[in-house]
Amino acid sequence: MATVLAIETSCDETSCAIVRDRTVLSNIVSSQIATHQAYGGVVPEMASRQHVETVNWAIEQAIQQSGLTWADIDGIAATCAPGLIGALLVGLTVGKTLAMLYQKPFLGIHHLEGHIYASYLSEPSLEPPFLCLLVSGGHTSLIHVKDCGHYETLGQTRDDAAGEAFDKVARLLDLGYPGGPVIDRLAKAGNSQAFPLPEGQISLPQGGFHRYDSSFSGLKTAVLRLTQSLKPQGALPVADLAASFQDTVARALTKRTIACALDYGIETIAVGGGVAANSGLRQKLQMAAAQYNLRVLFPPLTYCTDNAAMIACAAADHLNRGHVSPLTIGAQSRMPI
Numbered sequence: 001m002a003t004v005l006a007i008e009t010s011c012d013e014t015s016c017a018i019v020r021d022r023t024v025l026s027n028i029v030s031s032q033i034a035t036h037q038a039y040g041g042v043v044p045e046m047a048s049r050q051h052v053e054t055v056n057w058a059i060e061q062a063i064q065q066s067g068l069t070w071a072d073i074d075g076i077a078a079t080c081a082p083g084l085i086g087a088l089l090v091g092l093t094v095g096k097t098l099a100m101l102y103q104k105p106f107l108g109i110h111h112l113e114g115h116i117y118a119s120y121l122s123e124p125s126l127e128p129p130f131l132c133l134l135v136s137g138g139h140t141s142l143i144h145v146k147d148c149g150h151y152e153t154l155g156q157t158r159d160d161a162a163g164e165a166f167d168k169v170a171r172l173l174d175l176g177y178p179g180g181p182v183i184d185r186l187a188k189a190g191n192s193q194a195f196p197l198p199e200g201q202i203s204l205p206q207g208g209f210h211r212y213d214s215s216f217s218g219l220k221t222a223v224l225r226l227t228q229s230l231k232p233q234g235a236l237p238v239a240d241l242a243a244s245f246q247d248t249v250a251r252a253l254t255k256r257t258i259a260c261a262l263d264y265g266i267e268t269i270a271v272g273g274g275v276a277a278n279s280g281l282r283q284k285l286q287m288a289a290a291q292y293n294l295r296v297l298f299p300p301l302t303y304c305t306d307n308a309a310m311i312a313c314a315a316a317d318h319l320n321r322g323h324v325s326p327l328t329i330g331a332q333s334r335m336p337i
């Protein structure tokens, strides 16, 4: 059994959590959305500065809420890659400093491995192998989870991430940032069949299409062209556009995820990342999974979006296996899982 304190500062959430194996003892998340909203997206320099201002508070709160003392902590972890480099450096530097100060082992954790471990927090009985559909603002990946530290990326986006597509389409419809929740809400009042949109398939040189890779930039351009042609006719049918766009993304993701699970004989699908909150995706994937007798897990939203509990959970598993990172480990903006 390992009790780990982890820090997550890879993007626009400052988070610190304490987890004992798969049990969350505290999980403090401070979102910077209000800071970045005015700019329509995350401003990296502002994100780093706000992490510096908030991280000590988040750590104190996490310790206080857990009811533990530093003596009860077996290891300290921080997200080391991928993400905004300045933002990552804040959590990583603080984590390494605490490890030195309290003489604890340190673990640098890959952000996507954290998203995978979010599923264990809500479903502690879950065991590999399973397929993780990771859909966030920065990633769209289908990862075959074979064991702790053994992952194979079977599918990914060739351009925009699914969440990025939601954010870009929301921006061109003047809906603000982040776009996913607004589009999701508007889509409920719209007709998803109003506008046929391209699903963004990746052609293969030998003919046919890639079964697991996706592309969302063409879909975004199609929505842009559509709005340009509709604008002169008066007020935009925003709800119908949102519903049609969301339905297309959900269809594309569901099709690839199910194909991948069936091809590889994987019976459990765990979804992670902010886009896992999307009601259209939830509905489509659940229906398709039921049809093929597959189990699909959607962790609660607090564990889908960025949080340190998922990082701590991954670190606890590694620590139980005797894995530690050297204190010379650096931050990296890009790194395959």
Ligand code: KG4
Residues within 6 Å of the ligand: 011, 135, 136, 137, 138, 139, 162, 163, 164, 166, 167, 178, 179, 180, 181, 184, 273, 274, 275, 276, 277, 278, 279, 304, 305, 306
């Ligand atoms: O995982 P996350 O919090 O941060 C990243 O690591 O990127 O995901 C944020 C992304 C944003 O692009 C946001 O628009 C999207 O998740 N998102 C949604 C919904 N809620 C958040 N996308 C679609 N539908 C939602 N309900």
Ligand code: ZN
Residues within 6 Å of the ligand: 111, 115, 136, 273, 305, 306
């Ligand atoms: Zn993330």
